[in-house]
Amino acid sequence: MGTIVGIIVEYNPLHNGHVHHYNRAKEITGAEHSIAILSGPFLQRGEPALLSKYARAEMALSMGVDLVIELPIHYAAQPAEWFAYGAISLLEATGIVDYLCFGTESGSLVQLLPLAKQLANENNKMKQELSRLLDQGISYPTAYSAAAGILSTNLEEKEDIRHLLLQPNHTLALHYLIALERLGSSIVPLTISRENAGYHDITPSESAIASATAVRKLILEENIEAAAPYVPPYTLDIMRREFSVGRGPIHWESFRQPLMHLLMTLTTSQLSQFHEVTEGLEYRIKKLLPTLSHVTVLELLHSLKTKRYTHTKLQRMLTHILLHHTKDEMSPTHLLEGPGYLRILGFNTHGQQLLKRMKKTASLPIVVKVSALNHDQLERDLQAATAYATAYNQPQTREIFRDYYEPPIRM
Incomplete structure (x- = not known):
């Protein structure tokens, strides 16, 4: 069937920059077909997705992706290391992916490839330096970028590594490469440079490409039509349809009541059992709640944020509290086992052919009907999907339990 390129995406929502990346990915790899690993209802930076995974x-299928596979919640709402490990594990488990293509700020892997080879084998010296920096109250991204520099004895190279890893797409790219090394994968990694918009840019540039952050800001603060210049027509049509029936836009305040109920009624001891509730954050939460001028998730996040605790880390913590994810089930020991299945969200005619191939090559069960597999990770995916759907405006029972009723999207 020809070569296949894998991409790892969130599409929150899919915009013109994503279209550019997809087209370039197929161009530079010469791939005839594509498989996307897509985050479910909660994303890598810990926030709920603007629209459902479906x-x-x-949107991905409308753009031309042939097969969409869901990244389990165990990996989707995690720091870069585990997000990357889960997604790469799924691409490897298909047994048919030839290339991985992702965006970086530089568009080059020259510095990242040798660094990934060094870091793929657990480096005790680096881990000790990382712990030392974290103990000083430095945020994880800053500490990690500095600790990685310890692998070099050249001062200029140390600074280059530090600067490189302070850029979010380089950090994610490094962890993709580390995961490929650890899994002994034959998938060939390639990168392309991001066009026009930076990862965190909150305002659109004059071009037709804006960051997902900027697009969401336009949608939430103005309306869907304000985002029209920066998204393809099918994204606009899907958003109009979804929002018109109350399935979005979803944001943190959509979960304010259930989340605040948990934070106010659970004891500090109970809160401390949840993943990402670390170093006494349960006490900080309890202390801050009565002082908030407005009981909103955003104000809580703003009040909790310190130099040590990034907005992203805190968002992920709230997601794990909301979904009752414990430290034990999200421990490195369990995460190292990798995803337990390939959950199919959608496919086109070519994707159907890819699925037929995967039945012979896949090293994990292929899940089309959730009733066909009993797995702890899948149970957590179903719980996350139902929790997410309760945030819709007047959700119907079938919408809340869609994962149980409906087959993958066929296009």
Whole structure:
């Protein structure tokens, strides 16, 4: 069937920059087909997705992706290391992916490839330096970028590594490469440079490409039509349809009541059992709640944020509290086992052919019907999907339990 390129995406929502990346990925690899690993209802930076995973999978298929596979919640709402490990594990488990293509700020892997080879084998010296820096109250991204520099004895090279890893797409790219090394994968990694918009840019540039952050800001603060210049027509049509029936836009305040109920009624001891509730954050939460001028998730996040605790880390913590994810089930020991299945969200005619191939090559069960597999990770995915759907405006029972009723999208 020809070569296949894998991409790892969130599409929150799918915009013109994503279209550019997809087209370039197929161009530079010469791939005839594509497989996307898509985050479910909660994303890598810990926030709820603007639209359901089904709406975003439909956007991917509309763009031309052949097969969309869900990244389990165990890996989707995690720091870069585990997000990357989960996603790469799924691409490897298909047994048919030839290339991995992702965006970086530089568009080059020259510095990242040798660094990934060094870091793929647990480096005790680096881990000790990382712990030392974290103990000083330095945020994890800053500490990690500095600790990675310890692998070099050249001062200029140390600074280059530090600067490189302070850029979010380089950090994620490094962990993709580390995961490929650890899994002994034959998938060939390639990168392309991001065009026009930076990862965190909150305002659109004059071009037709804006960051997902900027697009979401336009949608939430103005309306869907304000985002029209920066998204393809099918994204706009899908958003109009979803929002018109109350399935979005979803944001943190959509979960304010259930989340605040948990934070206010659980004891500090109970809160401390949840993943990412570290170093006494349970006490900080309890202390801050009565002082908030407005009981909103955003104000809580703002009040909790310190130099040590990034906004992203805190968002992930709230996601794990909301979904009752414990430290034990999200421990490195369990995460190292990798995803337990390939959950299919959608496919087109070519994707159907890819699925037929995967039945012979896949090293994990292929899940089309959730009733066909009993797995702890899948149970957590189903719980996350139902929790997410309760945030819709007047959700119907079938919408809340869609994962149980409906087959993958066919386009």
